[in-house]
Amino acid sequence: MDRPVLIAGAGPVGLTMAMALKRQGVALRIIDKAAARSDKSKALVLWPRTLEMLDIQGCVQPFIETGMKATGVRILDRHHTLVHVRLDAARSRFPYALMLPQSDTERLLEEQLALLGVHVERHVELVSFTDNKDIATAALRHADGSEENTDYSYLAACDGAHSTIRHGLAVQFDGDTLPSDWLLADVELDGDLPNDELTICWTPDGVLALIPIRGARFRVIADLGHASAQNASAPTLVEVQSLLDERGPTRLSAHDPVWTSRFRINERKVNDYRHGRIFLCGDAAHIHSPAGGQGMNTGMQDVINLAWKLAMVWHGRASSELLESYSPERSAIGEQVLRNAGTMTKVAIVRNPILQEIRNLAVGALGRISALRQILVDQLTEVDLHYHHSPLTRMLPSASPKPAPGERAPDLPVNHTDSGATRLHEVLADGKFALLSVSAPTIKLPDALKAIATTTGTVATDDYRAGYIYLIRPDAYVAMSTKTENRDLLLAELQAMVGTA
Template identity: 40%
Template sequence: MTVPVLIVGAGPTGLTAAVELSRLGIDVRIVDRAARPSAESRALAVQARTMELLRVRGVGDEMLALGNRARAAGLYTGDRKLAPIELHRMPSTFNFILMLAQSETERLLTEQLARQGVKVERGVEVTSVRPGAETVTVTLRGTEGGLELVDASYVIAADGPHSALRKALGVPFPGRTLPQDYVLADLHIAGDLPQDEVSIFLARHGFVAVFPMGRGRFRMMATDPDRRLVGDSEPTVTQMQELYDRTVGVPARLYDVNWSSRFRINSRHVPTMRMGRVFFGGDAAHVHSPAGGQGMNVGIQDMVNLSWKVAMVLDGRARATLLDTYSPERLPVIRTVVRFTEIGTRVFNSTNPLVHALRVRLAPKALGRNAVQNAAAAMFGQVSAGYRDGMLAEGGGGLAGLRAGDRVPDVDGLYDALDLGGLTLFSGVRAVADVGRAWDGVVSVRDAAALAPEGWLLVRPDGYLAAAGGPGDAALLDRWLEQWFVRPAGASVNER
């Protein structure tokens, strides 16, 4: 029997795909070679855009209840605050970074998935993959060592940075490994550090960043350019205290480490996120510096972009060419994240005294400007990313300067009015609404005389503007739908 979608990997990326696709009525199998979920906190930062998308998909409220909110990131040298990055300026209801351990995010996604009737198959490893014209044949090795051959219409490779699928299909992963060593630990810090701000301490010899996890616990991350912490073992609390005391001017006692690690940064991404019927997402497709806490969020958003397209193609509502838009839409977003995190890493890492002097002098000046603060907050929150140059973007200006491809802001409960299983047409123009109604099943029409009195907005299930136009653009809307979707049976010529 052919399974419509096989998802390989039950990290945040694979779990999001499984939640999305099963919500949309698609049968999925999701397998992970690990016998049990990882207990490591790893990605801590959940960004505003991820919260906007997950809230309407059933897990956002619990995440909010469990996480800690950081509304600013303060830059310091010693005990002197140079400037804050005002994250609360993000143009989003979620105008903060939510600090929540990745293990918790994964647990909540897994529970949502179970509510939708899907269980992660654990201890099941993909050992080989054979692409075919109609299906992909995948070999699974189960806990007892038994092999199973599965034919899948589509495979989602969410199998992490060392992706077996990526290697098996010969997809390159170009980029570089940065030479610096980093350490991190989740621990208690007894001292006068803000509980609602990220604090980044810059020094000539390296940096220390602390991320508030709530109730006195913090993630501390530091560079070790002098290689004081020799060896490969996990850093101890004494070593973290030494790094802290050397760089941070706020006295504190560090204790009760429950997870620590050392790592190097890889900065890489695939040249394409699709190979035939196999789609790559998350760390299988891109890895980069943790600066800015973007990684897990990009993976989750890859899957929100992909899933509605796969679902609509599988249930016959969309043309297969819709799937061609996934990689061209996501790669530019990923390239920007990789570039911006590399620049951030270079600036924070530098041990050059001149660069340090410039950082200390320029940070307050740059961050004193409104435009810089607004752009920085929106970029961290991933709310400025969009698909304007994508193949799907059609038509010109719409509401409040929005252009096709832009993220539609979740204002006045707009996302609660979205059809998360198809396109939503907001129109105050009757002729346009009639076209939308003729595409019943693909398009849900909302009367929106107040929102778009002179025109219309067509919003995708992932909250981006697909197309927009004026009162005379009913034919444009119909043409656009015809290009990507399958006209419902029975729609009359008049309705066109």
């Protein structure tokens, strides 16, 4: 296939998509109607699962060097700690929340793209498009008013919550707008407040979240009760200080605001992420409460999921049927994120005093149970995301229960690799499946599978059991596993999974 992929939208989602495709040799264009990259902090955190995805892309280090590591989350009732979880309990090579303003995330992704020879075409707007079954055609308008009509192999809608492409498809964006106003302020804070932890205060008057950005700079988020008449004016520093005095854990003083805003929470999602040659990604497909800070991360993981499949199909190494798995896999994840974020928000903004007391007692008691704290850490850090019910997940005879088919494949040292890779993530960087033999001889691949898979080996660990072969997807999820003596069955299932181009 020689026609490029068109990516509409150069936020974190579109930039990640472009980077992942280009690393696999896919021709592409990435456009954005804005004349310049956003200078707003917006999304603030990269969670461990997203950092693992960037590690597979070979570019995680610049993000780590630029961001700040937060290693804890605490929920307070006035001045008492209800629950305190340590993010360094995350079962990942990146056991922390990496605090990084979205403007920096976009800058770093754009720099990675530039190293690959790709540059964002700015001030270029997608005006209309058509899906002609064999190609997708897009009409683009440039800064000087001129227009072009060009054919593409596929179109990726990474153009945000007000997606032109989603509107053009006339796709329902089902959900609700929550009936409450919220305040956001990025300010400098003086006072006794840890800058390596996220602090959430539950008070009778509402919730206050204090999210570290860098040094003494924090994001302050607070609910303001029921929605009032739309107030377009930005919050004042006096209003921010008043909320800190009323709800904050200690005497805090706010100054030097960088960005203040009011907002309302939308919880919406499309049913289908794929429409022929057009794919909806990130906020174009789902938007939800900022609780948990997983919106941007979910969008970036959407396109990592899509990119390896699209690359295989674009190069003619797999049947286009492989792309059918994108929507069911990511739609299920979107529903999970919506549900979790919505629940966290509703629990935090309870107004009934009796329900507040019950909530605080329950959370305080449950927070003392280590197993439940680990569940919360796994959910926040996104290492619990899975594809158990994916069409690409196969349950073979004698499948390993750990990690089970559909679950995340933890990184670990490997050996017997032709490329010289020393870790699983390095093996997956080539965009192929990895056949991982654990404490067993590596298997020999038939020639027909060498374009889509590679073999490697490792020794048994707490995560991987001896005597098994694991088929690891390019996005580091287990597709299937079985005992080594069943390797021919596994190879046959892999061939059936990708089909023939």
